[in-house]
């Protein structure tokens with residue numbers, strides 16, 4: 392009982408000594424609030440913060456206090472009065488820098504809808520560049536060079552590897568496929584967000600190259616049943632090929648943990664999936680610690 396009274400009186404005396412300082416000193420209030428919220432303890436290590444660090448102290452207020460104008464003045468006079476009291480004009484510098492362009496890696500099992508989602512995303516959102524892959528395979532009828540792929544000879548492809556011009560490449564069924572770095576650099580310099588479409592293995596390789604500097608989105612169907620139905624309806628694979636794709640998907644879905652986001656592309660809900668991808672991009676652009684990539 393006695394002990395409790397001693398603690399209560401100690402707490403009272405501490406409150407009395409701390410409170411006036413906090414009320415008079417806004418920077419002390421801010422720092423107390425930051426400590427209470429634990430802000431100073433957590434700091435992500437993805438890049439420099441967007442917001443200017445630190446706040447202007449209230450030195451001006453202490454130096455020479457100019458009283459605020461009465462409530463009756465108009466908006467403009469009130470603004471000038473506030474500036475006078477603060478001791479300097481309001482800054483019109485933006486609080487934040489423009490968001491950096493993103494690299495968005497979209498992956499997922501075969502037949503889940505990667506192409507469909509990316510195609511729709513390009514239709515509904517400006518400033519998206521879907522990277523055209525370079526390949527050493529021959530052009531198929533109807534394919535357009537520079538739109539579907541950059542068709543290059545095997546020798547050209549090998550010299551691109553030699554000159555370190557590819558972000559990632561793979562040899563698939565005897566033909567090379569790779570992502571040209573310069574194309575990414577050029578479009579990022581124009582402020583475009585970059586979309587890369589890769590299979591799950593390709594995503595793992597890109598993660599090892601890009602780490603957290605890119606956003607990795609995993610696309611899934613709502614279930615294995617739904618994925619199988621989609622593949623059967625697409626009618627672009629032989630039965631054997633479908634079997635391989637569905638069996639591979641069983642393994643691939645376990646890789647979801649290596650991605651930043653998962654989007655369920657449910658049957659008949661393509662637009663909802665694209666909206667979710669757009670929300671992810673918007674949220675990424677609002678991050679305080681922006682992802683920063685150098686190629």
Ligand SMILES: Nc1ncnc2c1ncn2[C@@H]1O[C@H](COP(=O)(O)OP(=O)(O)OP(=O)(O)O)[C@@H](O)[C@H]1O
Pocket residue numbers: 499500501502503504505506507508621622624625656657658659660661
């Ligand atoms: N939400 C959806 N609802 C119904 N059908 C869809 C949906 N999304 C995509 N599809 C259809 O599913 C099929 C597979 O889609 P798509 O070709 O885009 O998959 P993919 O992941 O790019 O496949 P792959 O990796 O084999 O190229 C296509 O016929 C497409 O039109």
